[in-house]
Amino acid sequence: LPHLYIYNSDNPPEGTIAKRRSYATLIDHMQTVMTESGLYGDLKELEDQIAEYNRTKTSDRARAHALEHIIIDLIRKTKLSEEIKLDKRLENGYSFEKIIELAHNAITRIYNTQIPDGMHIFGEIPHGSKKVELINSILKHDSELRKIIIKLMGLDIEPSDAGSELLAMVDGIAKEFISAFLSGEEPQEAAKRILGDRLNVNVNADNKLSLLRQKVMDISARIEASDELGSLLHGFDAGYIEPGPSGLITRGNIEILPTGRNFYSLDPFKIPTKAAWVIGKRLADALIRKYEEETGKLPENIAMYWMASDIMWADGEQLAQILYLIGVEPVWEEGRVKGYRIIPLEELGRPRIDVTVRVSGITRDCFYNCIELLDEAIREVAMLDEPIEKNYLRKHILENVQENADENEFARIFASKPGTYGNGVNLAVYASAWEKDKDLADVFVQWNSYAYGKKVFGIEAREALISQLKTVDLTFNKTVTDEYDLFGCCCYFGTHGGLTTAAREFSGHAVSVYYGDTRDRDRIEVRTLADEIRRVVRTKLLNPKWIEGMKRHGYKGAGDISKRIGRVYGWEATTQEVDDWIFDDIARTFVLDAAMRKFFEENNPWALEEVGRRLLEAYERGLWNADEEVIKGLKSAYLEMEGWIEDKMGEVRGDFQGGAIDVITVENVNTRATKVKERQK
Secondary structure, three states: OOOEEEEEOOOHHHHHHHHHHHOOEEEEEOOOOEEEOOOOHHHHHHHHHHHHHHHHOOOOHHHHHHHHHHHHHHHHHOOHHHHOOHHHHHHOOOOHHHHHHHHHHHHHHHHOOEEEOOOOOOOOOOOHHHHHHHHHHHHOOOOHHHHHHHHHOOOOOOHHHOOHHHHHHHHHHHHHHHHHHHOOOOHHHHHHHHHHHHOOOOOOOHHHHHHHHHHHHHHHHHHHHOOHHHHHHHHHOOOOOOEEOOOOHHHOOHHHOOOOOEEOOOOHHHOOOHHHHHHHHHHHHHHHHHHHHHHOOOOOEEEEEEOHHHHHHHOOHHHHHHHHHOOEEEEEEOOEEEEEEEOOHHHHOOOEOEEEEEEOHHHHHHOHHHHHHHHHHHHHHHOOOOOOOOEHHHHHHHHHHHHOOOOOOOOOEEEOOOOOOOOOHHHHHHOOOOOOHHHHHHHHHHHHOEEEOOOOEEEEOHHHHHHHHOOOOEEEEEEOOOOOOOOOOHHHHHHHHHHHHHHHHHHOOOOEEEEEEOOOOOOOEEEEHHHHHHHHHHHHHOOHHHHHHHHOOHHHHHHHHHHHHHHHHHHHHHHOOOOHHHHHHHHHHHHOOHHHHHHHHHHOHHHHHHHHHHHHHHHHOOOOOOOHHHHHHHHHHHHHHHHHHHHHHOOOOOOOOOOOOOOOOHHHHHHHHHHHHHHHO
8 A cells, every 4th residue: 555755855964764664656846936035114214324335434424324324223224223232332432333233134134034034835746936935946046056156257256255135136137047058059148148338358267057957957957857746646556766865955965856755864874974063163162162252251061952954954064063072083984973072171172062962763663773863972972081071971970979869860861751843832822821930941851851872762761861961052953954944843942942041040050042143155154033033024924025925825824824833932932032023013914904904804714813912912921011902902803803704604513612721730640640649548
């Protein structure tokens, strides 16, 4: 009996599990067409005013002075003031030039984010402008086309250093080149026609353009060869489905195309790769530097959420980062990792940082060799005869032994119980089954306190996890692609957010929350979780371009908007890192706007009811200090939504659940269990 499973070609972590747990044959499908986020509203106005200031600051000083006030007001209005710490920098005497440089960098980061243009429809192949957008998003990874265009224009600048205005112009030209190649135009003729008088005649890039044209045509042929529906029907006939690789097309992996194949992942013994090791080292250095700049000290214990996507999408960048934090380097033989080398302290140039790693269930079940490698390195580093001020792993183990001897004293890698998945925290948040942060912290420990390692598989280690949480200084996760972000799944806020809540609760001190970014190999960044939330909210959730793409899909689009808003609430519930203005703007954009309300009413009223209910819950719990006008309108709109749903239900009979919610915490459950046992005796 054929067992076929449709899967996105960019999701090898879950696809591999589907193959293992149920012997499924996969039929993969294309990823969503990605396009530039673009700028809109006040963000676009701010970019224009900064450009105007740069044009007039020497020729018209009076105009430039007036623009300074306009730009500062717009920085505040767009809430970039919080991201660039405007008030603090003004107090510290930062020049206006430095302020607009910081603002412009933030704008460029927003522009440089790609967003999905709606959703992929199974069996459809992108044509016309959508095909051009898809090819452009693939070529962006190594900036090859951008670099050629910048060179042809006679400019001496790297794409990673360019501002949003130049990038917007270059990306527009890039799409014209792709269209020209697809139509059969010769590269040299296309360059003359598209660039016109902007073409620098002294630059000869004919060979590179010809090679680029070949690459564009290759990608185009691969897209056209995709036959998702045909493969599915062939599978129904018990036919053979061709295998193929998987991963992120937008990281330049054109071999993933064509789709309609039974995808596989990778060789786990090649992780981390040498290229990932280079990026992981830079990421570790950036993380330590970020924390030191903000606190004036080094972190002693960094807690991380380590997902299988790091291995399957990024070749183990985060594993490399963790190894470098503890001062260990992988050893390769013919491309495969055969062991590790402990980096001497004098070579490392800093203390060895302790780590607390919550691995995903898929990492545990698919890449246990990576877990064993890390655990073995952790245990050896912890046993080194080094000063405790230079080896924080050893320091914390010695402290733990003095306080409370534990057979799991070396445990640093934790996950859910063997055979299970999930973190528990997202379920508690969605069920509103929590009162205080301690409730969420208790749920996190209850679900995630199973230790894994070289000779340890899923041993309950509650005290070991709590002991580690007590010394955590910061929590960390990262993004490697624009195809997925921290609102893409509830596991992100449930695990990373739950880890943060638990660390804060059990340590009793402030715990920073950071997010890494390795989307651009030339610009490895580490920012606060609050900044990452702002970036994704601006580029997707509140972006009219993204919203229109989702609206094209009616019921499904409305449902996905609602899910993402629910995850915004989840991050606030677990970390309190979501700005009030974000909730204000979500309410104004999706609930208080008459046209959007009409869209939800006609396509999916239940999705908007969920949005309204989560916003009201955030307000009632004190998680959102709402604008009074917004909350007044929200309550009124919610009553209207209830009316829609009652009308759609029509005449019904029977008992229905009311609006009351009984909150049962872990502590309540344990108390009830004890009473039951006593009665049984």
